[in-house]
Amino acid sequence: MPKVKYILLDCDNTLVQSERLAFEACAELTNEVLEKHGQSERYTVDSLLEDFVGHNFRNMLIGLQKKHNFTMSQEEVDDYVARELGAVTRKLSQKAVECPGVTTELNKLKEQGYPMSVVSTSAKPRVVASIEKVGIDHFFPPEHVYSAATSLNPPSSKPDPAIYFHACKELGVKPEETLTVEDSKSGATAAKRAGIPLIGYVGIYGIEDSKEKMEQMAKTLTEECGAKAIMYDWKEFQDCLKKIEA
Structure with missing residues (x-):
């Protein structure tokens, strides 16, 4: 593959x-x-x-x-x-601050030659403000930041997969040739409906909620949304990537 x-x-x-x-x-x-x-x-x-x-x-x-x-x-x-x-x-x-370990992993991906883009439900100005504040905007040129609220006419929102289809079309790839990382049920459902292999990220629940919420979300993303791998920390991204590529 x-x-x-x-x-x-x-x-x-x-x-x-x-x-x-x-x-x-x-x-x-x-x-x-x-x-x-x-x-x-x-x-x-x-x-x-x-x-x-x-x-x-x-x-x-x-x-x-x-x-x-x-x-x-x-x-x-x-x-x-x-x-x-x-x-x-x-x-x-x-x-805004980054999710722990993001910059390190994005640097690795850049070195490995993987092209990357942001596909968000949120309005583009909000996404750009976030990635600029945490200093990762150089990984994502503005034309590779896609927003269901801003890039689509009429505007949409995940779990509708429209923004994923739009991004893939713009980037010239088929959904199954990509992968995505999502933390919420609505985002993961959008990926599933678009036929995009999914890594579920639950590390944020450990920061904002509880261990219990983290495990509950891992279960939801796997059982209901078809996540191929679950990531508790961005340090695990490379292993998850290998798993999907295998």
Whole structure:
């Protein structure tokens, strides 16, 4: 079997520890929306992560309307999406840090001659702010950063595989000739639906949650999303890559 022709990487909580920071910024806006529409429930960062991890803000607003039975106009949704992007991008460009060991592994891949790209649900300005802040942007030229929220018309969100199909088409590779790394069920489901071999990364749960959550996620990514390998630490990437290439 030929070696993997392209390595596609999720960004949030896979390359960069960004989800919690992003959810801090959007929890305030989410609660503002609920208040405005006469809803009594309020979200904390944790409860928002629990309900919506792996989803972009536009998708979250759709989910909120369904869950709490209210309706927002398209204009209002667009306005909140723009405000959230500004707030999150500012926060990430100040505070984002890489997932442990990412730079070391990306350097190895570059030396080995693997081309790499970012395939994210999040809006492109947010992704670029994250990778610039942690100093890995030189691995990913701007035209190789693909965003379901920005690169597609109409915008989409994982678990819809559209962004993976788009990236593969742009890069001139078949989905099965690539591999990807995902940390969330929605991202991993998108990869599965696109027919892309998947490495599940669960190291972030060890940092943000608990050992139990990490094991639970490893099980979900393997059993439900068909991950070919599970990575607890980026140091294991080369072994996972060999496993997929074999």
